[in-house]
Amino acid sequence: MSELATKDLSFYYTKDKPILQQLNLTFERGKIYAIVGKSGAGKTTLLSLLSKLQSPKEGQIIYEDTNIETINADRYRSKNIGVVYQAYNLLPQWNAIENVVLSLDVAGWKDGDKKAYAKSLLLKLQIEESDLYRPVHQLSGGQQQRVAIARALSYNPSIILADEPTGNLDKATEKEILTIFQQLAYEENKCVILVTHAASVTSIADEVYRLTR
Amino acid sequence: MYIVKNALRNIRRMWSKNILIAIIILIIGFSCVVSLSIKEAANTARQEGLDAINITASLSYDRQKMMQGMQPPTEGEQDSSTAEDMREQMRENMQNQNLSLEELETYAKASSVSDFYYQSTMSISASSIEAIESSSTQQFGGRPGMMQGEGAETSSFVQGDFSLVGISSASALSDFQDGTAEIVDGQFLDVDDTNTVMISEDLATYNSLEVGSTITLQNPNNESETYEVNVVGIYSQSTDQQAMRFQDPANQMYTSVATVDSIASASESKSSETALTGEISGTYVLADLDAYEAFSDEVYDLGLSEDFTVQSMDVNQYEQSLAPLENLADFANTFFLVSIIVGGLILVVFQFLRIKERTYDIGVLRAIGMSKFKISLQFICELLMITTVSLVLSLGIGAATSVPITNQLLANQSTSTSEVAMGNMPGGMAPGMSENSEQNRGGFVENSIQSVSSATNWKVVLEILLLGVALTIISGSVATVFIQRYNTMKILQQG
Numbered sequence A: 001m002s003e004l005a006t007k008d009l010s011f012y013y014t015k016d017k018p019i020l021q022q023l024n025l026t027f028e029r030g031k032i033y034a035i036v037g038k039s040g041a042g043k044t045t046l047l048s049l050l051s052k053l054q055s056p057k058e059g060q061i062i063y064e065d066t067n068i069e070t071i072n073a074d075r076y077r078s079k080n081i082g083v084v085y086q087a088y089n090l091l092p093q094w095n096a097i098e099n100v101v102l103s104l105d106v107a108g109w110k111d112g113d114k115k116a117y118a119k120s121l122l123l124k125l126q127i128e129e130s131d132l133y134r135p136v137h138q139l140s141g142g143q144q145q146r147v148a149i150a151r152a153l154s155y156n157p158s159i160i161l162a163d164e165p166t167g168n169l170d171k172a173t174e175k176e177i178l179t180i181f182q183q184l185a186y187e188e189n190k191c192v193i194l195v196t197h198a199a200s201v202t203s204i205a206d207e208v209y210r211l212t213r
Numbered sequence B: 001m002y003i004v005k006n007a008l009r010n011i012r013r014m015w016s017k018n019i020l021i022a023i024i025i026l027i028i029g030f031s032c033v034v035s036l037s038i039k040e041a042a043n044t045a046r047q048e049g050l051d052a053i054n055i056t057a058s059l060s061y062d063r064q065k066m067m068q069g070m071q072p073p074t075e076g077e078q079d080s081s082t083a084e085d086m087r088e089q090m091r092e093n094m095q096n097q098n099l100s101l102e103e104l105e106t107y108a109k110a111s112s113v114s115d116f117y118y119q120s121t122m123s124i125s126a127s128s129i130e131a132i133e134s135s136s137t138q139q140f141g142g143r144p145g146m147m148q149g150e151g152a153e154t155s156s157f158v159q160g161d162f163s164l165v166g167i168s169s170a171s172a173l174s175d176f177q178d179g180t181a182e183i184v185d186g187q188f189l190d191v192d193d194t195n196t197v198m199i200s201e202d203l204a205t206y207n208s209l210e211v212g213s214t215i216t217l218q219n220p221n222n223e224s225e226t227y228e229v230n231v232v233g234i235y236s237q238s239t240d241q242q243a244m245r246f247q248d249p250a251n252q253m254y255t256s257v258a259t260v261d262s263i264a265s266a267s268e269s270k271s272s273e274t275a276l277t278g279e280i281s282g283t284y285v286l287a288d289l290d291a292y293e294a295f296s297d298e299v300y301d302l303g304l305s306e307d308f309t310v311q312s313m314d315v316n317q318y319e320q321s322l323a324p325l326e327n328l329a330d331f332a333n334t335f336f337l338v339s340i341i342v343g344g345l346i347l348v349v350f351q352f353l354r355i356k357e358r359t360y361d362i363g364v365l366r367a368i369g370m371s372k373f374k375i376s377l378q379f380i381c382e383l384l385m386i387t388t389v390s391l392v393l394s395l396g397i398g399a400a401t402s403v404p405i406t407n408q409l410l411a412n413q414s415t416s417t418s419e420v421a422m423g424n425m426p427g428g429m430a431p432g433m434s435e436n437s438e439q440n441r442g443g444f445v446e447n448s449i450q451s452v453s454s455a456t457n458w459k460v461v462l463e464i465l466l467l468g469v470a471l472t473i474i475s476g477s478v479a480t481v482f483i484q485r486y487n488t489m490k491i492l493q494q495g
């Protein structure tokens, strides 16, 4: 059984210019998927559909046997999937721990020491102790990427989606980040979906879906 | 609740911007507290003042009403009445202006009246003494100063130099009640006695009179007709209220109503042509404003003609004394509305800019699945905290300063009002009111309310509370509308 699947998925912004047509994709846990394609091919659009920022024009997206159209979008985003956005989308004035705890709060986590948990997660993702308490806008791109990943992981969703996760990073950092995704898929049994046009990312993927028009 | 926690965190993070909003709300709140307090002060002062004053009222002929009743027919309407008819009617009306003692006493039976007294004033001359002639006397009331045009018979009627004022009871002389006048020699006259008078110190000195002296009064229109009265008391009166009188008040002699009546009937028996008459004016004492208002209605039920109205110098005067405070209250009202509207607009614009600035934050919160409702709630929560703190502060500052501010404004206001009031001094007073009104005329400006002791009360607190809720709802809805219309897809385009 697939964790996430698209069934005859079609999408367009204007009728005369279809972006996605009759797409049938499956995503399973414990694997890394790469969605590739030229710029403008519709990669980000697909990600927006998978994360329920907008709805398909035709066809369905199935999450664990359920059409996501029947799930509350806020609930789906805050509990079921973790998205690492291209621009990270952290609260810039807040520190790393606060950003992670916020996601836990929104996901409805009630008990436990959320701060301590966030801290351990961030340390595991190689954020220096001294960087935990600085507003995230003072952190480097790689560090912010890691905080964004920590946030996406924190509430333990089964699916991790990332848009151009290595887009702004240097080679060394890129390698570290990709290692994290490999750990997530193979050690934590997550379904990892990476949207990219970089060959280095494609090379670690178990499956590559190419979007063409 | 993490929303409250995060709201606090955001306020702290954006301290400088929030302090600006806080100051705006503080200023709006302060303006509102002060203006509401001024309104309250005016209300309180009015109520307390009217509760405290002793109301005396009189019935007076309403000239204005009479004139209105005789207005010429409107254009197009055919009517036989001419200017001549109107003059005729007017003359007739003029003769009915005075109420008899009997009539006055009828209205005194109204249940709202707690006391009634009257004066009977007679114009008379004296052969044994001389009247004091002040400049005002020569100007207004001297022998040659006769009215014209009232008909041939009356124009030959000469006024005396003295006023013989008969009183029905000691309370009729309010000056002696409130201490403006006092007996310096002898005693206050007994209203049951006849042919006894109280004279002013000035008149006594001028004519070398003392207690026990006899004065020979004389009919100015019939020199052979004389009456003797005995001086039983000499009084002194503070002189600051003597301005603008027809006659020097020193030429006023007080006696009992019985004295005036006996002189009048004796004079009538000699010759009805030149008979001396007393002009009666009645004064009704009313316990409070409610009684005054009840009396104003009751008199008509008791048969008073609609041409007369109930007048009270005490009430008029009190309302005049309130004028500065009420002007201020009007001003405060306008000020309140302006500060609410301007302040509300500033706040809405500010809140809009503030939210716009935080579009990115909203996007982030939407991206991690926070509902629009909770995001709105957080913004409202932030504003509510700022508003609450600001309004509590403004209440504190306002409560502490509204009394001195009101008094300061009142001081400025009083100065300008009294200038206006002096210019607009009411003109022709009805005859029945002259005694009271003239004495009070000069005094009312100083009597106007110049300070208040309390201003901010629970009502103001409640109103400010409502204001806080209103401001929060208004600017909260700005946030909500903005957040509801936020398109979450923007998050992806930020990359």
Ligand SMILES: Nc1ncnc2c1ncn2[C@@H]1O[C@H](COP(=O)(O)OP(=O)(O)O)[C@@H](O)[C@H]1O
Pocket: A013, A014, A019, A037, A038, A039, A040, A041, A042, A043, A044, A045, A046, B489
């Ligand atoms: N909100 C939008 N409205 C209309 N057209 C859009 C919108 N977003 C993207 N597009 C168009 O859809 C196509 C796919 O865009 P996108 O999914 O961002 O491509 P990619 O991420 O693969 O570069 C592009 O031609 C783009 O111009």
Ligand SMILES: [Mg+2]
Pocket: A043, A044, A045
């Ligand atoms: Mg893209």
